[in-house]
Amino acid sequence: xxxxxxxxxxxxxxxxxxxxxxxxxxxxxxxxxxxxxxxxxxxxxxxxxxxxxxxxxxxxxxxxxxxxxxxxxxxxxxxxxxxxxxxxxxxxxxxxxxxxxxxxxxxxxxxxxxxxxxxxxxxxxxxxxxxxxxxxxxxxxxxxxxxxxxxxxxxxxxxxxxxxxxxxxxxxxxxxxxxxxxxxxxxxxxxxxxxxxxxxxxxxxxxxxxxxxxxxxxxxxxxxxxxxxxxxxxxxxxxxxxxxxxxxxxxxxxxxxxxxxxxxxxxxxxxxxxxxxxxxxxxxxxxxxxxxxxxxxxxxxxxxxxxxxxxxxxxxxxxxxxxxxxxxxxxxxxxxxx
Numbered sequence: 603x604x605x606x607x608x609x610x611x612x613x614x615x616x617x618x619x620x621x622x623x624x625x626x627x628x629x630x631x632x633x634x635x636x637x638x639x640x641x642x643x644x645x646x647x648x649x650x651x652x653x654x655x656x657x658x659x660x661x662x663x664x665x666x667x668x669x670x671x672x673x674x675x676x677x678x679x680x681x682x683x684x685x686x687x688x689x690x691x692x693x694x695x696x697x698x699x700x701x702x703x704x705x706x707x708x709x710x711x712x713x714x715x716x717x718x719x720x721x722x723x724x725x726x727x728x729x730x731x732x733x734x735x736x737x738x739x740x741x742x743x744x745x746x747x748x749x750x751x752x753x754x755x756x757x758x759x760x761x762x763x764x765x766x767x768x769x770x771x772x773x774x775x776x777x778x779x780x781x782x783x784x785x786x787x788x789x790x791x792x793x794x795x796x797x798x799x800x801x802x803x804x805x806x807x808x809x810x811x812x813x814x815x816x817x818x819x820x821x822x823x824x825x826x827x828x829x830x831x832x833x834x835x836x837x838x839x840x841x842x843x844x845x846x847x848x849x850x851x852x853x854x855x856x857x858x859x860x861x862x863x864x865x866x867x868x869x870x871x872x873x874x875x876x877x878x879x880x881x882x883x884x885x886x887x888x889x890x891x892x893x894x895x896x897x898x899x900x901x902x903x904x905x906x907x908x909x910x911x912x913x914x915x916x917x918x919x920x921x922x923x924x925x926x927x928x929x930x931x932x933x934x935x936x937x938x939x940x
């Protein structure tokens with residue numbers, strides 16, 4: 603069933619006050635996580651004149667201080683100095699939470715010192731499971747919903763590169779409606795670098811992304827191949843079955859996806875020329891942990907509750923669990939072949 607909606611956020615916040623000025627005042631934004639999304643969204647906000655600071659792991663922080671914030675993008679490269687903090691501090695209007703889902707516990711601890719006054723958190727993590735945990739930790743009225751549609755990756759040198767033209771950021775109040783603070787925060791990420799919008803139905807939009815991502819992530823992780831390779835190998839029926847099951851899961855949870863969205867997604871996962879894959883596959887191939895439990899696991903649990911066949915989801919989760927066992931044992935390719 604759909605989760606209960608939290609109360610609407612009060613309008614008398616610093617973000618709302620900035621909205622009434624047309625967001626001409628610089629906002630203070632703390633970006634937690636300097637992966638591809640953090641670098642791109644944080645970099646665009648900094649370009650627009652907002653005060654952006656990064657909080658990240660020590661090695662990443664040192665690289666940011668030394669090399670600066672660098673992004674290659676079809677919509678203009680970014681190369682600028684980065685403000686990097688050693689620890690979170692009060693005084694920010696918003697925290698842009700851009701970590702991986704498996705780092706959520708550490709991220710919530712690290713950002714807690716910044717969650718004072720009227721500070722709000724905008725998570726752009728994959729999946730939806732993080733939302734209720736953030737609400738429980740910081741209060742539902744201080745958590746926005748966020749959906750990033752962007753295909754990008756961080757390179758070994760610490761820079762980020764956008765892989766296609768996707769660059770949208772949707773955000774909104776978990777209780778529905780479009781608030782002044784949501785509009786103000788969306789205005790911090792200007793076009794053409796980011797297409798940001800405050801929307802009235804962010805929970806539904808998050809489920810819509812989960813249907814898409816859960817299809818691509820489960821398939822590309824399970825078969826260790828991109829969409830085009832899976833299709834050319836004869837996996838079209840598997841891709842379609844994942845998509846239709848995920849759509850049924852979303853409907854059972856109270857968030858049915860529209861036919862236009864399904865048609866668009868069918869086209870994406872039906873293109874045999876495509877090189878599209880999920881970041882989950884790139885993480886696995888790099889020998890990193892994956893977000894399988896957070897993304898595919900959410901769908902598997904919801905599908906089980908609804909009495910749907912989630913065999914493919916369980917196989918993908920098993921694949922991810924086996925990968926994690928090998929990773930912990932140092933037995934992945936490049937680990938010495940033990």
